Amino acid sequence: MRRLLLLSNRVTPLQTGAGNRGATGGLAVAIHDALSESHGLWFGWSGRIAESETERRLNTEEKEHYQVTTIDLTEAELEGYYNGYSNGVLWPILHYRADLMEYHSAHFEAYRRVNELFAEQLAQQVRPGDLIWIHDYHLLLVAQELRKRGVDNPIGFFLHTPFPAPEALTALPNHRELMEGLCHCDLIGLQTRTDLRAFLDYLRFEAGGKVLDEERIECFGRRLRAGCFPISIDPDGFAQAAAQVRNEARRRLLISLDGRRLLLGVDRLDYTKGLPQRILSYEHLLEHHPEHRRRIAFLQIAPHSRSEVPEYIHLRRRLEELSGHVNGRFAELDWVPLRYVNRGLSRSALAGVLRIASVALVTPLRDGMNLVAKEYVAAQDPEDPGVLLLSRFAGAAHELDAALIVNPLDYEATGEALHQALAMSLEERQERWQAMMEVIRAQDVTRWWRSFVTRLAEDAWEA
Ligand SMILES: O=P(O)(O)OC[C@H]1O[C@H](O[C@H]2O[C@H](CO)[C@@H](O)[C@H](O)[C@H]2O)[C@H](O)[C@@H](O)[C@@H]1O
Numbered sequence: 125m126r127r128l129l130l131l132s133n134r135v136t137p138l139q140t141g142a143g144n145r146g147a148t149g150g151l152a153v154a155i156h157d158a159l160s161e162s163h164g165l166w167f168g169w170s171g172r173i174a175e176s177e178t179e180r181r182l183n184t185e186e187k188e189h190y191q192v193t194t195i196d197l198t199e200a201e202l203e204g205y206y207n208g209y210s211n212g213v214l215w216p217i218l219h220y221r222a223d224l225m226e227y228h229s230a231h232f233e234a235y236r237r238v239n240e241l242f243a244e245q246l247a248q249q250v251r252p253g254d255l256i257w258i259h260d261y262h263l264l265l266v267a268q269e270l271r272k273r274g275v276d277n278p279i280g281f282f283l284h285t286p287f288p289a290p291e292a293l294t295a296l297p298n299h300r301e302l303m304e305g306l307c308h309c310d311l312i313g314l315q316t317r318t319d320l321r322a323f324l325d326y327l328r329f330e331a332g333g334k335v336l337d338e339e340r341i342e343c344f345g346r347r348l349r350a351g352c353f354p355i356s357i358d359p360d361g362f363a364q365a366a367a368q369v370r371n372e373a374r375r376r377l378l379i380s381l382d383g384r385r386l387l388l389g390v391d392r393l394d395y396t397k398g399l400p401q402r403i404l405s406y407e408h409l410l411e412h413h414p415e416h417r418r419r420i421a422f423l424q425i426a427p428h429s430r431s432e433v434p435e436y437i438h439l440r441r442r443l444e445e446l447s448g449h450v451n452g453r454f455a456e457l458d459w460v461p462l463r464y465v466n467r468g469l470s471r472s473a474l475a476g477v478l479r480i481a482s483v484a485l486v487t488p489l490r491d492g493m494n495l496v497a498k499e500y501v502a503a504q505d506p507e508d509p510g511v512l513l514l515s516r517f518a519g520a521a522h523e524l525d526a527a528l529i530v531n532p533l534d535y536e537a538t539g540e541a542l543h544q545a546l547a548m549s550l551e552e553r554q555e556r557w558q559a560m561m562e563v564i565r566a567q568d569v570t571r572w573w574r575s576f577v578t579r580l581a582e583d584a585w586e587a
């Protein structure tokens with residue numbers, strides 16, 4: 125296998141000593157495997173803040189089979205590039221929330237500079253024959269910057285978020301510049317067929333490109349290819365972790381449930397995840413199906429995320445209000461209907477908690493994939509699996525169509541689907557679970573990275 129140079133904003137090395145691979149983030153495991161096999165290099169932000177540009181450090185760590193190099197960013201770079209532009213502008217646009225975009229040209233300049241900085245550092249490492257794989261919306265301009273520095277190796281890009289329809293993308297002031305930059309890659313990977321179609325539509329109708337098919341695209345004077353590569357998990361590793369974990373968190377949760385059935389949500393605290401709508405659906409369930417009161421408990425795990433971005437602060441307040449409202453309305457002396465927890469769990473603790481949930485609520489308003497949906501399925505006891513309630517707007521719904529598919533904006537219908545989930549027979553639960561597990565096993569995380577890297581290494585575009 126050719127050497128792989130992988131570039132992402134965050135660098136999350138494999139946690140060694142975790143006991144088994146299922147306990148580490150799926151993406152970290154996949155990247156570890158890809159890099160080990162290719163004796164590659166992973167480059168990204170160190171997670172540290174430098175006092176000034178001159179004081180930034182480049183850190184290199186030798187792993188057993190690959191190298192990890194990270195770079196510090198200054199406070200101002202992080203504010204403009206990460207909080208301001210990546211999360212304050214690109215994130216809402218990519219998730220159809222142009223109304224939440226806070227555009228400042230200075231943030232875009234910081235974004236451009238950090239993309240240049242990453243390209244500058246990476247260009248010094250590139251050898252003939254290397255494959256370069258860039259990840260996510262933080263780094264849309266890196267490929268173009270690498271080309272400017274004479275790098276002509278194959279460059280691939282994978283977008284972890286949705287790719288919005290062209291009408292939504294064009295609300296972004298810099299859309300053309302960013303898409304032109306992106307087209308300096310040879311292969312663009314998207315999560316779903318819908319994302320792929322939207323990307324090709326943009327090139328065709330907005331940028332005047334020529335799209336013969338996904339293998340033969342000409343745009344901005346460049347030739348490239350695109351494809352759909354749904355990201356996934358290591359289902360057997362995760363299932364094993366879920367079945368084996370016997371930790372304190374799981375034990376305490378089981379005691380506190382006292383035989384009640386658990387409804388569970390696990391999401392970063394993000395406005396794309398549909399958390400207010402989910403609480404309103406739960407309220408509908410409690411109001412219209414009072415027989416479930418006292419017999420269930422809804423646990424929403426929502427670790428804080430991107431807390432420097434104003435919209436995330438508003439969301440926190442709204443959720444505190446809503447969860448207080450539902451508990452105030454339905455709680456009894458000895459029953460709390462909704463437990464809203466802002467602390468995250470380790471992967472292995474999470475695996476154990478997912479296993480004991482009777483219903484998982486994965487109801488984002490938009491989500492590139494949503495790995496929690498796949499993890500929930502993998503964590504189930506095959507003899508007595510729970511029910512996955514899944515938003516049609518999660519990338520995962522393209523594969524997991526045996527879940528109970530809902531429109532999260534329709535609180536009443538989602539509340540009714542919750543009722544259906546709680547009443548579902550064992551036979552139907554098993555049938556749905558088997559269908560989903562088959563899909564996840566067939567398209568696991570190893571297949572995800574291998575198919576991308578194999579396609580990237582194939583012969584260049586042919587007319
Ligand atoms: O790095 P953060 O700003 O803390 O955010 C965490 C990650 O969020 C996004 O995740 C996406 O990737 C998942 C895996 O492909 C996918 O299932 C999910 O739907 C996406 O939202 C973001 O794209 C990552 O870059 C962030 O690291």
Ligand SMILES: O=c1ccn([C@@H]2O[C@H](COP(=O)(O)OP(=O)(O)O)[C@@H](O)[C@H]2O)c(=O)[nH]1
Binds near residue numbers: 392
């Ligand atoms: O308390 C938590 C919450 C989430 N996760 C992990 O974080 C990832 C979230 O990925 P997903 O695709 O669902 O959404 P994202 O946060 O990337 O948008 C999943 O692997 C979860 O298992 C975790 O380890 N602990």
